[in-house]
Each structure stands twice: as structure tokens, then as C-alpha cells.
Amino acid sequence: MTNKYKHIFGPVASRRLGRSLGIDLIPFKTCTLDCVYCECGRTTNKTLERKDYFSPEEVLGELKDWYDKGGEADIVTLAGSGEPTLYKSLKKIIEGAKEITKLPVCLITNATLFYIEEVREAALLADVVMPSLDAADEKTFKKLNRPDPDLPFADYLDGLKAFCEAYRGKGRVDLEVFLVPGINDNEDQVTALSLLSRSLKVNCVQLNTAVRPPAEKDVLPIPREDMEKWARYFIPKAEVIASYHSAPLKEKKEVNEEELLETLSHRIMSLEDLVEAKGYPKTETEALLKTLLQKGSIHSRTQDGKEFFYV
Template sequence: MKTPDYVYGPVPSRRLGLSLGVSPIPKKTCNYACVYCQLGRTDYMTNTRQNYFPVEDILDEAKAVIEGGTAFDVITIVGEGEPTLYADLGKLIRGLKRLSEKPVAVITNGALLFDVGVQAALLEADLVLPSLDAADEGVFKRINRPHGSLKFDQVIEGLRVFSQKYKGQLWIEIMLVKGINDDEDALSGFKALLETLRYDRLYINTVVRPPAEPEVEAVDPEVMGRAVDILGGLPIDLLESNGFHSDIEDDREAVLSIIKRHPMNQFEIEAFLERRGCDEVKDVLNALRRDPLVATVLYKGYETFRMK
């Protein structure tokens, strides 16, 4: 079986269970260059929506995977870039909903929620999970490093308007980064913004996987506790994960199919391979370390593997 082009997983989501991923955007194509991004630095910065791949091709691959009997809890449009940059997003969502009764979720940075076309497309989804990482323009530029055409007030107003229009589940995630958006002023600013939004859940996260910029650090546990007290959200590290999955028979290719879109650390790879009955776990890991297309990042005492 070849490595999928658009559909991957299922991979574990701490919020959504087993997530069948759909990636309609080329690798590292985004309108943000977030300092904490687990995929590394943005390769292609754009704020122009376009059809990077034919929607029919994406749906054909999704159909083949779904009809193959793969078990999953949710179809998640996310992948390797910002999915709202895909011009046929609405058509893609409608097509996926015809293929499965499972919910369709979209994970987005929320930058284009002011765009009426993006709003219309996302209204079709069962769940929308936008990010909210800043409470003012200065922090917005520092942490998200947005495309030059994006302005903080416009982005926040888009989130506010969409939150009132949307009838599905809206789950907001705040990513806290030490020394950037974790002080009392920032938390108070988040609280004020959240009071203007209609949302169903709030998740509070911090840096876990190797970030785009090496100086970026997770917040201290006491800061996370303070954020939870002030904002009332749920720390995402308390959520459980069901483990990675791939239908690809070859163990190394199975790992590659996952890390193409979702970085894995050495322990996740070991557990994944052991569940598959692999007897050559160390050999697979060594092969990944030697692979010129794989980046091996040492972070907080363990190795994380992701595609270059």
C-alpha cells in the first residue's frame, strides 16, 4: 500500500479520540508562522485561498480509506497547513459528510474567520476548533507572526461573528508560551475576549512537542493552574489519547505515514510498533535517524521525529 497523499491516520487526538486526518494544503503552507508550531517554520506564507489539490481526488482517497473499514471517531480537516486556505473547503466538508456518519471537524488558526466564504464553509462542519493565542496586536505579531495583510482586530472580530453564527460545537484552544502570553495582563485579556464569544469548550495548552523556534518554552505548572482558574478551561494535557494507528503493513512506512503530518516522539513510536507486534523496534528507529528526509529533534531529553 502506498503512503496516502491526502488522508492519514487515524492518529490520537486528546480532544477528539481517533482522528482520521484529511490534509487539503501543501506542507507548511500557512498564513501564520507561529513560534510554537510543531511542524517547524512555515515554508510558504500566503493569505490567498486556492484549490491546491482537486477536491475529487481528496474525496476519492477518503472514500477508499473509509470503505476499507478503518476504525475512527472523527474526520478532522487539518494536516500540514491552514485548511481554511483551501478554496473548496465547503465542498470538501459536504463530501466527507456524505461518506461517513462520523462528525467532521476542522482545526484552524482562525485567521480567516472574518471571510464570509470561510464562514459559509465552516458552517457545514460539525466541530470547529480555532486557536486564540493573543489578546492584543503586539502579542499576536510576536507569537503567531501573521501574514502582513492580517490585523488582530479583524481576526478577533471574525472569531466573534463566527461564534455567534455557528450552530455546531465550537472548541477554542489557547496555546500558552512562557514569557509571551502567560502573564496576568495576558490572562486578563483572554478572559475579556472570551466573554464576547459563544463557545462550547475551552482548552488551554502549552508547548509539548519541539517548536519552530528553539527558545520557545512551556509555561510552568503553576502558571497553567492560574490560567485554568482565571479562564475556566481544561488543560489539554489531562486528556487521554488512544494511540496511533496505520493500516500500512510495513512498520517503517507506517511510521513515516504518520510523521508526515503528526510528529511522534521515540516513546510513541515504540508503543505504536509494539502494539503492531514489531520485533525490530530499534532497527526501525535507527532507520528513521538515518533517513535524510526525517528530522530528528532532541527536545526535553527525548527524540521527536518529523518530516523535513
């Protein structure tokens, strides 16, 4: 349904959010960070410059078209292949999305721009905010998240604290912590991250690791049992979200090539991810992926013995 759109994609099944309709506000890969684990690959435009990369009318026009044509979802999620808070008219998009769809809005963000008041004000309008925090100090932040040189860790942390304080009672904050072997999977870092998450009073902490092919090939996933061990360092215990298995949206009879290509242009996915998220039949999807690979319409990368596909 959404394959003719440039900014909206899905809905895809999310265990955390239900049927989530994505809005991508930022050109591929424009971000304040260049995380070693990023599943979208290396950041090609690392910046702190906030601007309207596309007009709000263009983005909201697509959403209105989707809605008017009977589009259905449980939530609208601002996410994608870059950092959504780099979009200057973020507030206008959140307000517009709520007005058009009457659905709750989720903001998935690396939270690095929360030190800017205008960004916090916009984010306060979201119903669910999923910020990231992977490092407890500047040195680890630089090594793992490779920030824009003008982005000090102290500003990032102060901004996140100010946001959580102002947002309390307004909506849900699910903090994502990404663990990378040899960088932050040690007792000092995890303990410090646990203390920070408690001081932020977030609703829950979700632990992730590189189960999808990361920007840097030598970044490996942390084994499940170790993730469970680190999860117990958090109070309450963190949730390990790395290998999730969600129910299909609704099983479809056939796989749609255009829709599949559109989905893979926003996110790298395995065959199992596609079957789960889109409800496609497995055998037909596998066959189509092979054909598209042969034609060169998609590419694949292998992580931990599993093949992932992308446009």
C-alpha cells in the same frame, strides 16, 4: 492502511476526538501565520490567498477509496501542516466527507480567515470547530503568531466573533490558547484572553504549550503547575491539553515502517506519541526509529530532554 494516500492520514487516537482520520488539504507549510511555537517548523509560504491547492476530486477520491476498503474512524478531521481554510472548496470537502463516511467532521483552524463570509459558511457545516486564539491584542499577535502583513488583528477577532455567533447551537467550539513564556504568560494577557473566550461563549478553552519542538528553538514549554494556575483564570476552568496521554487505538503486534513514515511526514512525534497514537509495541518501534535515523529516512529534535521524530 492509509500510507498510499497523499491527503489522508491516520486514524490517530485523540483524547478529545477518539479515532480521528486526518485530511491534509494544504501543501506543507502554507499558512496565514508563522507561529513561534509551530511544531511543523517555520512557515515557508505565508499567504492569505485561498485556492484549491489540490482538486476536491483528488482529495475526496482518496477518502472514498479509504472508506470503500473498510476504513474505520470516529471522526474526520481537517488539519495538517498548513491552514485548512486556505483551501477554496472547503465547503465541498466538508459536505463530501460527510456524505462518503457518514462521520462527523472536525475543523482545526487558526480562525484568521473567519472574517471572510465564505469561510464562515463552510465552517458552519463542521460538527466540531477548534479555533485558536493566543493573543488579546495586535502587538502580541504579531510577536507570537507573526501573521501575513495584510492580516490585521481586528479582522481576525471580528471574524471569530461572527463565526461563534452564527455557529451557536449548531456544534461544539473548543478554543485552543497556546501559552508561550515571556510573550502571553502574564496576568494581563491571560485575563484578557479569558474575557474574550467568555464573550465568544465557546464550549471550552484548551490550554497548550510547546511540549513538542517548536519553530523557534528558544520557545520553551510552560511548567505544568503554571499551566494549571493559568487554567483557573478561565470560567469555567480551562483544560490543560499540553501533555496528554491517551489510550492506544488498539495494540498492534508489529510496527509498520511505511505507515510510521507516513505518520511522521504529517506530524512530529515522540516514541511515546507513536506508541499511544498508533498502538505500536514500544521496543520494536524504538528499534525501527533508530534504524530509520541511521538510514537518514527520518530526523530527530530534542525538546525538554525528550526526542521527537519527523520526516
